[in-house]
Amino acid sequence: MPKQKTHKGTKKRFRLSAKGKALHRQSGTSHLAGRMSQKRKRNLRGTTVTADASAKAVRAALAGNSY
Structure with missing residues (x-):
């Protein structure tokens, strides 16, 4: 079964907090x-x-890949 790729544009603009909330720059x-x-x-x-x-x-x- 193939894995889902991370959307690179989303990875550059968002990150997930420890509780799983999506954070972004204003x-x-x-x-x-x-x-x-x-x-x-x-x-x-x-x-x-x-x-x-x-x-x-x-x-x-993000498929679970956040920094």
């Missing part, structure tokens, strides 16, 4: 941040939990 942080308020930039730092609707598909695409 959008809008890569460039053009000079026009944002400091409060908005501060709140966009770090990672957040992915919505439940998408988390199931992310876990399937």
Whole structure:
């Protein structure tokens, strides 16, 4: 029986927490941040939990291979 391959694009964008939740980087942080308020930039730092609707598909695409 063939194994399921890891989706490499998903592996680069998501990771699984110890409890199995899918974490992702917030959008809008890569460039053009000079026009944002400091409060908005501060709140966009770090990672957040992915919505439940998408988390199931992310876990399937990662196929258990998260870093």
